Amino acid sequence: MYQKILIRYGELTLKGDNKKDFIQQLKKNLAMYIQKDDIKVEYDRAFIKYSPENFEALKYIFGISSYSPVFEVKNNLEDIEEVVKNIIKEKTFNSFAIDARRHNKNFHMSSSELNMHFGGVVLKNTENKTVNLKSPDLKIYIEIRDYSAYIFIDYVYGLGGMPVFSSSKTLHLISGGIDSPVAAHLLQKRGLEVVFLNFITPPHTDKLTTDKIDRIINQITKYQGQATLYQINYTKIMNYIGLVSNQKYKITLMRRSFYRIANKIANKFNIKAISNGENLAQVASQTLESIYTISEVCDLPIFRPLLSFDKNETIKIAEKIDTMEISIQRACETCELFAPKNPVTKPNREEARRLEEELNLLDQLEDEVINEMQIKKYTI
Numbered sequence: 471m472y473q474k475i476l477i478r479y480g481e482l483t484l485k486g487d488n489k490k491d492f493i494q495q496l497k498k499n500l501a502m503y504i505q506k507d508d509i510k511v512e513y514d515r516a517f518i519k520y521s522p523e524n525f526e527a528l529k530y531i532f533g534i535s536s537y538s539p540v541f542e543v544k545n546n547l548e549d550i551e552e553v554v555k556n557i558i559k560e561k562t563f564n565s566f567a568i569d570a571r572r573h574n575k576n577f578h579m580s581s582s583e584l585n586m587h588f589g590g591v592v593l594k595n596t597e598n599k600t601v602n603l604k605s606p607d608l609k610i611y612i613e614i615r616d617y618s619a620y621i622f623i624d625y626v627y628g629l630g631g632m633p634v635f636s637s638s639k640t641l642h643l644i645s646g647g648i649d650s651p652v653a654a655h656l657l658q659k660r661g662l663e664v665v666f667l668n669f670i671t672p673p674h675t676d677k678l679t680t681d682k683i684d685r686i687i688n689q690i691t692k693y694q695g696q697a698t699l700y701q702i703n704y705t706k707i708m709n710y711i712g713l714v715s716n717q718k719y720k721i722t723l724m725r726r727s728f729y730r731i732a733n734k735i736a737n738k739f740n741i742k743a744i745s746n747g748e749n750l751a752q753v754a755s756q757t758l759e760s761i762y763t764i765s766e767v768c769d770l771p772i773f774r775p776l777l778s779f780d781k782n783e784t785i786k787i788a789e790k791i792d793t794m795e796i797s798i799q800r801a802c803e804t805c806e807l808f809a810p811k812n813p814v815t816k817p818n819r820e821e822a823r824r825l826e827e828e829l830n831l832l833d834q835l836e837d838e839v840i841n842e843m844q845i846k847k848y849t850i
């Protein structure tokens with residue numbers, strides 16, 4: 471039975487204070503999933519108590535490059551040998567290799583001496599086994615550290631990236647579609663706390679729509695531990711924009727209004743960026759002209775992590791993070807309901823501004839819906 475799980479950090483190039491902050495944040499994040507007393511964090515490794523639940527939790531934590539369930543013994547050859555003998559008794563293999571590392575430089579044998587020694591132990595206690603350093607059936611890793619030695623055979627890849635909450639916050643426009651949940655995941659990977667913003671238009675959107683958003687955010691929250699959603703009832707503004715004289719611009723005007731609202735909310739809560747699941751050229755409305763015309767209403771940077779993705783690349787990630795099956799369920803989406811027959815694909819700023827002058831109550835209505843917005847909290 472394993473005693474611990476050895477965790478290796480991501481972003482190994484980090485130095486000095488950046489590295490210290492990284493480790494402290496990772497420790498806090500681990501504590502959202504794992505009992506505090508079961509976590510020990512060192513300069514280059516973390517150790518947590520082994521349990522199937524703790525092992526499972528590591529799948530969701532950014533900032534970990536890889537991890538291994540380990541046997542922990544005292545730093546002496548006899549105890550290590552005992553574990554190695556147990557491993558070779560249980561495993562079926564023809565070829566093997568030993569990969570020993572001496573982190574504790576005071577230990578009386580070097581890494582290559584350890585490899586020789588334990589290679590000999592395996593050969594002595596088995597029959598017809600061969601050493602194969604390139605692609606062995608069984609690789610036994612031994613790490614000699616200051617107080618203990620760790621022996622393990624599995625290397626599991628972690629999510630990599632930076633620990634969430636280590637790089638401030640982004641206000642993320644989330645829909646029930648495939649793209650925006652994947653974009654949220656990629657922003658979390660860079661250490662951002664993702665705060666969600668969603669627009670609904672009841673009664674056109676119903677409980678199916680809000681349930682779907684809840685399920686998607688619950689799933690993404692697994693990677694963040696906790697999250698907040700600002701949900702805006704947008705119906706009255708959608709109806710108001712519907713009165714505009716140039717119907718082709720309805721979607722453009724709605725998007726500009728989304729981003730004006732996002733910008734106001736972000737400033738109110740001291741959030742320094744806005745983000746979305748937009749792509750370039752995937753659908754007719756996602757043109758550079760459209761992005762250009764819409765983004766002038768924001769003074770904050772807008773992150774679009776999926777800008778250059780092919781759809782199948784996005785789908786692969788959606789499947790990996792288990793949002794795909796939720797996203798493909800039918801529910802009424804705000805934009806689909808509202809789309810005119812021939813929306814403008816290359817809108818320009820001047821026409822958008824002119825039409826907004828027609829809609830002179832827009833600013834006031836936007837403040838109203840912000841004041842009425844619902845705030846929902848999610849935890850794991």
Ligand code: ATP
Pocket residue numbers: 642643644645646647648649650651667668669670745746747748753755803804805
């Ligand atoms: P998605 O799969 O994320 O819905 P999409 O390919 O369907 O994206 P659009 O519907 O054009 O593209 O939406 C582009 C982006 O606008 C979305 O990724 C999302 O960030 C934002 N967005 C769309 N609808 C909403 C909404 N109802 N509430 C909040 N944000 C939205």
Ligand code: MG
Pocket residue numbers: 645646647648803
């Ligand atoms: Mg969509």
